[in-house]
Amino acid sequence: MTSPSVDRKIAPSTDGVAPARPPARLNPWFTLAAVCFGLFMVSLDGSVVSIANPYISADLHASLAQLQWVTNAYLLALAALLILGGKLGDRFGRRTFFLVGMAGFVVSSVAIGLIGSIEGVIALRAVQGLFAALMMPNTLGLMRAVFSPAKFGMAVGIWAMVSSVSTALGPIVGGLFVEHVSWEWVFYINAPIGVVGLVFGLRVLPRSRPHGGTERFDVVGVVLLALGMLILVFGVVKGETWGWGSAATLGCLGLGILVLAGFCLFEARRRYPLLPMRLFRNPSLTVGTVITALNFFVLLGVIFLLMLYLQNVRGYSAVMTGVYTLPLSLASIVAPLIGAKLTERFGPRLTMPLGMALQAGAAFALLGVAVDSSYHSLWPGFVLLGLGVGMVMSASSEAVVGNAPIKDAGVAGGLQSTALQLGGALGTSVLASLLASRAGSALFGALTDAGTPAVTARELEGAVSAVAQGVAPVSSSMPATLKAAVIEGSNQAFVHGFHAALTVTGVLCVAGALAAVLGVRRGQAPVDVPAAH
16 A cells, blocks of 8 residues: 655755654654543543533533433534534644644533533533534544554554543543532543643644645535434434334434435535545445444443443442443553554454454343342453453544545544444433333333232332333332332343343444454555555
């Protein structure tokens, strides 16, 4: 494969002799370090907010629907604008839009802590998502422009490791802040990280040569993509509330897919498209995008269910839950580097199926989880899940961004990030809905088996929403023996639903491994870069 051109110029030395070492702005490893500040903030923010939600609700008197929008507003803005953020970076300068995104993310984070109302938090979370969409795709775009193909895989491995570290720290850091300081500090923490990142980035990030010249910007494509993603993701996040078989959910999902199909048809005929359809001629890039979505479907979906199990069924605090999931966190930290080395030597065709197989093993291993399982029965599944997710993260990023030409690196980064966000939203919603459905069908039998009278069990069947969260529908007026029976039966029903969700997860991982084996090829050149002869 021919080496890609680099979006940087090396200034000649005045005495005709090459300098002993390149200046900081020309060092690709400094570029990687700079973009990791932004990556760390966004990944940490994603995992600490879920810990803070109960405290936000209590302090700002938020309803359940409003609390959901604290997450959904951010997710919708991010998913709708990621590809646009990458395109803007490709055309007008990745360094500029990365730094603008970082500065805006810091300011909106601080404003969330100061606003003092749930409506303000929701609005500012959407603004935060907008700036994250400018920043995230350009992290990979900047890296793709400065690293040679031989080094890009390892750089992506380190990028994925930083994402894993920050995500893993989220529950622990968030737990410490909300229990010992205040929920506002899960947002304030972005300020010192972002300020240091801005100063460092201004010093070392290379100024990219904008691509596109005088081409017209694809405004219609921007509108169609944003509208399609908004409708689709809105349908996904509301599916659990409305019901996955409801007319509202199916109509929303169908309309979103229809608008996105129209977007693809429109883009295929554009001379200067927002998302070049020629990228998908590369099977590795296409399969890598799908596997990216599946990877985060599994990661965020399973972690969401595990948090319910550990905190509500087992009764662990937020901090202890973070401590108990450390094997998963530590495995996901080292796995991207292992995956990067394997990908560098054998290509993503080995690493992606291997990572998906490890995740399938984790899902099937966790089928042994019971209401009173010892920790020794949990941590092997945590380790397998962390290893699998980390390997796939580095390999799929290499498959998507590494197979795109440099001039489209930001768009490819946006595509990869969009798949990640959509997969995560689907994982949380679909697996939670599946758990609720199966827990509801098992609730009556589980309650009566635990000793709850049939009449009482019938009355409690309407509390399936609480049971699906691992919360037993007990009251202080219940006799102690009845309360114990209801708790035992409710927990058994939850575990029954948990097992159903894990079974589906394992099957999907096996399917993903097969798709990666069949669809990914090693050594493919980017779609518009000729292979060396």
